[in-house]
Amino acid sequence: MSDSGSEKNGRSLLARIGLLLQEESEDQWFYFGVFVAVLLVGAAWLQVAAVMPGVAAAGLLDENENLEDIAWSSDGSQALMLVENGLDNELRSLDDSGPSLMAVAGFTPLSISRAGDGWIVGGSRGAMASWSGSGLFTPIEPSWPGPEGDVISISANSADSGWLLSRDSEGLVRVHSFDAANVSEGAASPMDSSEMLSVHSDPRGATALVLGYDMTLGNPTLGKSGEVLLRAQQACGVK
DSSP states (O other): OHHHHHHHHHHHHHHHHHHHHHHHHHTHHHHHHHHHHHHHHHHHHHHHHHSOTTOOOOOOSOTTOEEEEEEEOTTSSOEEEEEEOSSSEEEEEEETTEEEEEOOTTSOEEEEEEETTEEEEEEGGGOEEEEOSSSOOEEEOOBOSSSOOEEEEEEEEETTEEEEEEEOTTOOEEEEEEOSSBBOOOEEOSSTTEEEEEEEEOTTSSEEEEEEEETTTSOGGGSSOOEEEEEEETTOOBO
């Protein structure tokens, strides 16, 4: 008796499911129309979101120009841009009025860093200069321990002190600390197969982190894929 009831319940359930499927099949065009309407409404909302009132995009670089680096002021109202134009590097100031070309006489700018309310620029042949955000650049002329290398990366903790990476005429990169009077002796990477690319000073200036790569750590076919992180101390020992 119970088996007969179970069979009836099973058939009843199958019948209800079949009826439901049949009803949905009869209304398939209705549901398809609802689906299309939802897609159209969603596309309209995306279009509205993409065009926000009062927001516009404007290009800051011309064709064949590359932004090498940018450093913003503490309040975000002004920035110093390092731009490669296909032939040379340029410095440009950026504010609400747009970018303006900056004249830096005597050297080619290679690196920039914010320094308090101003900026420090590193350049070719050991040249450095500071800029307050207006007026001319002020040269920083510390004594180097040997031939001046190109300042390929710089990180300031004041208007005339911080850390830098120099590359000499043979391509060797060293990390140095510096102030207004002197550039330290410097230290190369402890690994012959690695190269240092950028330096980042801590707020106190006592230590710095150096980013680079090591060809033995990654796949040589992928180029500079084996990243390394070094720590430099004030005495220019690299760990």
